[in-house]
Amino acid sequence: NAGVTQTPKFQVLKTGQSMTLQCAQDMNHNSMYWYRQDPGMGLRLIYYSASEGTTDKGEVPNGYNVSRLNKREFSLRLESAAPSQTSVYFCASSPQGGPGELFFGEGSRLTVL
C-alpha cells in the first residue's frame, strides 16, 4: 500500500536555486496539504488544496507555490530557495474537505546552503 508518496526524500540546494517537491496519493482523497516541520515549531501549514482545482494559503506560504495537478498529485515549488527554507517537508492527504485524519508521506529533507 503506497499511501502518500513524496519525492525526493533528500535534497541539497544552493541559495537561489529552484526545485519542486512532488507528492502523490493513491487513496482517492479530496484534500491535500503541504507542511514544514522545524525544531521547536511543530508542523506549519504552507498550502493546502481542499479539492482538485483549488489551492489556498496556509500559515507560511511566502516563498512557495503549489499546483494541484489532478486529484492524485500536489506539488510544492520553491522558486528561489533561501536558507530559511531548510526544513523537513511533509505532504499529507485526507478523505474529506474539512476535519479528518491526515495521512502523511515520509517527508522530504531539504537543506539550502
Place this chain on the structure above:
Amino acid sequence: RKEVEQDPGPFNVPEGATVAFNCTYSNSASQSFFWYRQDCRKEPKLLMSVYSSGNEDGRFTAQLNRASQYISLLIRDSKLSDSATYLCVVIHNQGGKLIFGQGTELSVKP
C-alpha cells in the same frame, strides 16, 4: 501566544510508569481534537481522536476540557515502544485547518 501549546519535554519515565501530557489551545471556536504520534525522523500518524466525553484506547486515555481549553493524553503502563513525540492537533470550525502543537517528547527507559 501560539494557538496550540505543549510542554516540549522531554519526559523521561521508567517502563511501567503512568505519564500525562497536556495541550492548551487559544481559540474557543476549536471543534475537533486529535493526538498524533511521531517517531524519530518519521512522519506523524494518528494516535487517537479526542471526544468531549473522553475516550480510551487500551493504555491510552484522551480527555477534553472545553472550559479550560485543554486536552490531555494519559499513557498507563508505559512501554519502551511508546518513546516518541506526541503532537496535539486542533481543528477550527471555520475552514477546517489543522493546527499542530510543537509536540511533547517522551522517552521510556528500561
